[in-house]
Amino acid sequence: MEFFKKRKINLPTFWETYETAFEIPLPKQLNEVRFVVFDTETTGFDYEKDRILSIGCLGLKNNTIAANDSLERYLDQHYYHADNVEIHGILRTENREYSSELEALQHFLAFTQNAILVAHHAGFDVKMINKALKRHGLPKLKNKVLDTSVLYRRTLIRSPLLEKKESYSLDELAEKFDISKKDRHTALGDAYITAIAFIKIMGKLKSKKPLTLKKLLG
Template structure:
């Protein structure tokens, strides 16, 4: 009886979620190079329980190369609008960007990332924002492994876990030029450059 109940629940999962999960049910081919997706979310604030995603930007890295032709940029319709956060990221409620509903953005994001290792600066926040959106769809959490460029820098410099660095600080320390700062796609690209420098220095 319990098995039949579980089977019914599993069967009711949407196709896009089943497709996403299927990437983790297969053994990885050792001959296929590891794919990393460096991503960033612009949000209405820093409270993942109350705030929502405004945009998602991502770019992939394979074999120490940033693949700009394998990237994603999504803008979400704003049911919640905060003037103070718009002053930072510049995303207006009625801006010129084509906007999609949150559910469609999550579907596209999952289709893009597949089983890649997710990388970000303070990436746990961005992952939790995605997980909250998945929760609103009555789905589970992201299954991907993740890496944090702040934690990588801590390891490289032998810093304590509570000695955090901002994205701007790391750009200055590692001499990475900033462009399109405070946009999801711009921050993702900046973080990708930081990631490659740290990855090489840590010989990962």
């Protein structure tokens, strides 16, 4: 606790709890590592102007997902583009429970702790969350992050006959891996699709060479 006092920044307790979790080292065995697969739905793609509308997370460990080890939050944002609402199907008037941005972030941090974050095009989601954290005077996320759109490319065979694309969409992954797209464009639904794709990607990488956490992150 000494460490925090020195910084003289008055960070809320929930952030300190989150930070303490990182003092525990990550497990060595891949099947003991907890991953949190997540997705955010936003009002748009502008990091400054746009806001998060919902966050969906689920815990994944040893290829297992418990239905109640998940988090689904809809955010009460005063700001939103009318034209983006259609894409994601989130309507403010919908009869749903909403939390404030700060509440949602709190839940998110408590849920993820020191887990490894996994998302499709993870850079975007992480940056959106970091921007939101910043708005509330909080530091950036400390978790290690994996991006399924990048990992997927590593599973493809090296062949002169196959032209690799620069990037693969979540829809493409769902098709390749035969994952139902039923709940596409809800945060938790997309997180679930990403999780199954992530498991399949790990399986493919494992069949080539023994997989460790270090190799996965590297």
